[in-house]
Amino acid sequence: MAFSCTPRGFSCLSKISVLFIRPETRRYTRSLHRNPLNILTSEEARKSSRKPSLVYHDSISDAANKQVQQTTHKNIRVEHTSLKITKYEQVDDSTVSTKNPRSALSSHLSSNPKKTAITSTTKKVPKSGRMTVYSNGEELEVDIVAEKLVAERTLSSLIQNVKSTKARQASGKILLEGERLISDAMCAGVHAEAIFFSNIKLLTTLPLKSHTSTKLYQVNQAKIQLWSDLITSPGIMGVFDVSNLQNSSFNEDIPLTIICDNVRDPGNMGTLIRCAAAAGCKMLVTTPDCVDVWDSKVLRAASGAHFRTKLSLNVDWDLIAGNFVTQDDTVLLADSCVQEISTTSHLVDGKNTLGSQLSWLEREHSAKAKSVEILVNGNALLRDSSYLDEKNLRIYKNLPLPHCAYDKLNLDAASITLVIGGETHGLSSAAHKLAHDHGGLKVFIPLANEVNSLNAGVAMGILVYEVRRLFLQKKKTTSETQKT
Structure with a gap:
């Protein structure tokens, strides 16, 4: 038996599959699925069309007409009087062809006046x-x-x-x-x-x-x-x-310089910078072995403190001694390895006997190691190559230094330099030499419950604010003395 499918005026072949349908035709095709197809016999299909339409022939009942179907398959043109277009503007049936379903459907969509109006009224935003x-x-x-x-x-x-x-x-x-x-x-x-x-x-x-x-x-x-x-x-x-970064908007509350030595953890570095800015320190100096302070993790940990304190980055040790630490400074080494509480209070005036003797010997034997470098802008830099001699630096690291707990410091110095080491590598040999040259000492924080060390940022916060308290107390005492 032969039958024909006539969905809204289209006579379709089962062997023709619409492979390419534009996105704008989806709404039209979906409406076809909502309405069930009428399956007609060959006689009913001929009566419903003005022209004889091509119908499907059953391969068993009409095998003799199979050749006719193949010859007429190439040119298919079906017109129906019952074609009614409700959503779109009605077009002439002669223009509807099932040879190319994609073009047939697009012709209906192109005739939609509403879509044309929407496209013409759309305004483009200036780029x-x-x-x-x-x-x-x-x-x-x-x-x-x-x-x-x-x-x-x-x-x-x-x-x-x-x-x-x-x-x-x-x-x-x-x-x-x-x-x-x-x-x-x-x-x-x-x-x-x-x-x-x-x-x-x-x-x-x-x-x-x-x-x-x-x-x-x-x-x-x-x-x-x-x-x-x-x-x-x-x-x-x-x-x-930041090639010419000038930190001019910060306030220096205390004459304290922070030197970061071998600090390689980004979180610790950001905390150190943030603490230095909050306490109003004079400057923060980093050595070449430290993590990059402009790393994204350091920036997030510092929370904008990079622009609230003075930074001197990637400074070699041969420049630190002569340009960032003066002879009147007292050098403090933050060392977590010392746990023995001193019985006497050390005066932090920078001149204990052992440190003075070592400093004198160093000046006598390394006078030739010091030089002056004139920069292009006219500034002079003092260099001390003895801080680059690894053989002699190991000797200084093994030499003993006075030590005391942080809460037993007696502040009697015009300015202080505090050296903070990393948690993994600790203080370098050059930091120990700097403490020996300036008569410094080691400062530690007493720990309980068999805790070995504190986080570098936490340790610095404790030490810096203790030094700040001592400086402010000294300033207050001096002002009261002057008034009386």
């Missing part, structure tokens, strides 16, 4: 140009580059100069992520080369008024997440130039 944003509660007109290709290429090219330690040292640029870090850097006067953001609302907390030369790029959130070190990126990052 780049001058826009008005709110910055710290004020309206400000800024130039924003929102072209996807340009913004993403700029982000990719600048990221290459800040992702590794070697690249940061060569270019002098760092990457800051998050509104707080970027705002702190801009408020401190650090030049922002470019800022990339996903939402314009992220610019409201930034002091853009004082950074008019900063270029702004709007980038997709997924692209920012690709370069982010965080699990979920805040959606804003900036590239800053």
Whole structure:
């Protein structure tokens, strides 16, 4: 028996499968599935059409007509008087052809006046140009580059100069992520080369008024997440130039210099910088063996303290002795290995007998090791090559030093230099030589319950605030004495 399928005016063949249907035709095809198909006999199919239509022939009952079906399969053109188009504008039946179902359906969709009206009224947002944003509660007109290709290429090219330690040292640029870090850097006067953001609302907390030369790029959130070190990126990052970083907005409360020696944990380094800024220290110095202070983990641990204290980074030991520590300074070594509480209080005036003798011997034998280097800008640097002699440095590490608990210090010095070592490698031999040269001593924190050591950041917090308390107390006593 032969039958024909006539869904809304289309006579379809079972051997013809519509493989490619555009997304805009899905709604039309779904409506066909909602209405069941009428299965007609060959006689009923001929009566329902003005022209004889091609019908399906059963291979068993009409095997003789199989050749006719194959010849007419190439050109199929069926017209129906019962074709009614309700959703779309009615077209002439002669234009409907089942030879190419994709073109037949697209002809109906193209004649939809509603879709044409929607497309014509859609407004395109400008990709780049001058826009008005709110910055710290004020309206400000800024130039924003929102072209996807340009913004993403700029982000990719600048990221290459800040992702590794070697690249940061060569270019002098760092990457800051998050509104707080970027705002702190801009408020401190650090030049922002470019800022990339996903939402314009992220610019409201930034002091853009004082950074008019900063270029702004709007980038997709997924692209920012690709370069982010965080699990979920805040959606804003900036590239800053710290080659000529000037920390002029911090207050020096106490004459205390912190030297970080072999501190290689990013979390500890960030905590040390944060503590130094909070206590109002004079300066924080790092040696070449320390972790990069501009590492993303250090930046997050410091929470913007990089821009609130004076930093001297990657300073060799032969420069530290003559340029960052004066002869009047007292050097304190934070050492967790000493647990014996001293019975007498050591005066922290920098001049115990053993330290003075070793310092005299060092000056006599290493006078030739000291030199003066004149820089291009006219500044002079003092170098002491004896701090680079590993053979002699081992001797100083084994020499004994006076020691006392942190709460038994008697402060009688104009300024103090505190050396903090890493938890794994501890203090270097050069740090011990520095303490011997300046008549210093070891300071420890008593521990209980068989605890071997404290976290470097925790230990520094205890020592620094004890020294701060002593300095402020001394200052108060001096002021009261002067009044009387």
